[in-house]
Amino acid sequence: MKAKKILIAILPLVVFAILVMVFKSSLNKDPRELETKLVGSPVPSFKLASVTNPEVILTNDDLPKEIFLLNVWGTWCVSCYAEHPYLMKFAKEVPIKWVGMNYKDAPKDAINYLNKYGDPFVYSISDVSGQMGIDLGVYGAPETFIVDANGMIRDRHVGVIDERVWNSVIIPKLKAIGWEQN
């Protein structure tokens, strides 16, 4: 009987401890980071012009046949300016291809941007209307999709990729799907 009383007395404490743990785990999560339903499905089909060569029409067949990164950017996107130097650095130092997706931008502005700050992309897809962005579930540029050799989306990162994110988030995720840094 006494044991039962002690148990009942402890119960609120246990409930409190569980709640603390639940709330604690949420503290470290960014509520703006949303899941994507696209993990495990192919890059949505597109047929859009290249930013730098407007006469070239790009489709899914033009995507690299290896693990690559698809970066959504725009000249209207303030954070993209912060991210750009990192992209230049990674593109130079790390043997992985970056495909750009220029989201809701004027091609003229996009070309100026690449001329001024450098072009880390093998090519940039020009999504002037924003339809491809919607098909990708883009809600906050910059966003980076990890795509495998079969054109399947394996992961997504929303927000700026800097040195820290690159080493602690992107590289481990790339390695997890079999990418090797030579």
Next chain:
Amino acid sequence: MRLIYFLALWLASVTVLASENYQFDSPEQEQAYREISSQLRCPKCQNQSIADSDAELSEDLRFIVYQKLKAGDSKQEILDYMQKRYGDFVLYDPPVSPKNYVLWFMPIIVFIIIIASLVKKVGRRELQPEDEVK
């Protein structure tokens, strides 16, 4: 003075909401448009529906809702289209899934536990004759 200030703010918000002027085929279609756009959450500005939000993304999504209604898509088809791209998050009425079992079933479980413990307590009391003596 303050009243005028608030009135001005209110008027400003009204004009923002009225900035899109879509032409609908029927009042039902317009009704459906209002319903759907108030049931979709803006992924960019998380506590607003796409009907309330002035974010550019919401504007684009509203336009898609409008286009799809015009093309004859059903409400469910449009909600599915959005869910496929933005996840359960975009729906203000998300489906029951393991992720939210706790929310759905916890109240029922707690209710059953309380009823069970009450029944046990009351049942025991009735069996004790000294209660009646008092």
